[in-house]
Amino acid sequence: MPDLTPLPSNLKALLDRLAQLSPRVVEATRIAGELARQLDMPVYLVGGVVRDLLLGRESVDLDLVVDGDGAAFARGLADRLEVPLRLHPTFMTGELSTPSGCRIDIAAARGETYPQPASLPVVERAALTEDLRRRDFSVNAMAIPLFSRSHRPAELVDLFSGHGDLAAGFLRVLHERSFQDDPTRILRAARFELRLGLRLDLAAEELVAQVVAEAVFDRLSSGRLRQELSLTLASANPSATLDRLAALGVTESLHPALQWGTAEQDRFLRLTRILERSEVEQREGKGRVALLLTAWVWDRPRSVRNDLAERLQLPAGARYLLVEGIGRIAEASHGLLTLGPRNLAPRVVSEKLRHLSGDELLLMHALAEGAGRADAVEPTPAGWAWREIAEMRGLQLTISGRDLLAIGFQPGRELGRTLEEIRGARLDRTITAEEELAMARQIFEQSEERRQE
Ligand code: ATP
Secondary structure, three states, X not given: OOOOOOOOOOHHHHHHHHHHHOHHHHHHHHHHXXXXXXXXXXXXXXXXXXXXXXXXXXXXXXXXEEOOOHHHHHHHHHHHHOOOEEEEHHHOEXXXXXXXXXXXXXXXXXXXXXXXXXXXHHHHHHHHHHHHHOOOEHHHOXXXXXXXXXOOOOOOEOOOOHHHHHHHOEEOEOOOOHHHHOOHHHHHHHHHHHHHOOEEOHHHHXXXXXHHHOOHHHHOOHHHHHHHHHHHHOOOOHHHHHHHHHHOOOHHHHOOOOOOOHHHHHHHHHHHHHHOOOOOOOXXXXXXXXXXXXXXXXXOOHHHHHHHHXXXXXXXXXXXXXXXXXXXXHHHXXXXXXXXXXXXXXXXXXXXXXXXXXXXXXXXXHHOOOOOOOOOOOOOHHHHHHHHHHHHOOOOOOOOHHHHHXXXXXXXXXXXXXXXXXXXXXXXXXXXXXXXXXXXXXXXXXXXXXXXX
């Protein structure tokens, strides 16, 4: 159960606390508070930042709810922070990012008009309540006023007992149809559980079982399913998050290809270990997600993978890796095995693997024949894939065409073939970098001799 930190007693103390915990959001919060006062517009910090403040954790993003003309407030804030603003008038929201990397979402608490002064507090409270009621969990439905007529600055607005739930370590939904309204909340819950050490309460778990039985994920749009799945795969410990979702019976109900068990855990483990190696160019964001998703469904038939790619409407690169990449890797592995990888010259192997992308090679090393055995060194296909990644693909000759021209070669095909030949010798380690020029001279002399004969 998390230990909660006491809420700061006033706005200044709140800003001081944010400055300690979340330096990236404090400046924007201070400016938002000043602007709210100047515009005489109630503005609240809501959602994750409030939760994180109580948990004593850093927040990188800010969620603001404005009671009034949200667009005017958003424009004013963007002006003061001197950053561009994206407005979504249909949803009455605005979005901006500060140079320090803090994303700010501004929502206008909906449904109100400009009310009479006497009724302001009531309307303000109603508007805020409306906004908080739409949120996912009680711990994410708390607010702190930066400026308000009905609440003191820095006073916690907690209409759904979020504070108590946070102290008890519970994720509780605000009403019984919450997961039917938005099943992505289940995936959010699994991420919050892992990241924040919270746990869905029993009632919420039962609601999950109910919506899973109703196949509620089938109603989710491709875009939202893809987005939530990507966030899950991009989380700090995707394997543990998926363990939890599998225990809740969720993974397969996202799509039949997405069964999750020990084989899938093992594939994730092998792949993530490799992605952490210093020789591997770091894969962040979408690239990493596509790799994990492909490892997840590695042994499913192509038709099933294709169906998954359709369901998620994957972008072209991720789709190709998932649908075609696995087959291309299998084919390359099979090719090496048929030739007998033990007796193959590196240059021949490199030739065979040349058409594979960097991502395909990583998957081949992590998951193909021979992977997982004593760090997968050649002569297995997985081992060859590693040598291709770490050594062969990036091998640069120390000499270039210009050096060959200086020796006497004429521009043309022979010059290209000679460079290829020298590269092959380097791959086979029959010459060193220092011997490249000597080999070039030797080839030149031999061809001169042949010409003179
Ligand atoms: P994180 O630290 O992961 O950013 P967060 O709680 O700030 O956590 P966001 O996705 O940025 O998560 O969402 C901000 C707030 O918007 C949440 O705290 C929650 O109140 C609300 N929210 C987000 N997604 C949903 C949803 N699917 N249903 C209801 N409320 C949501």
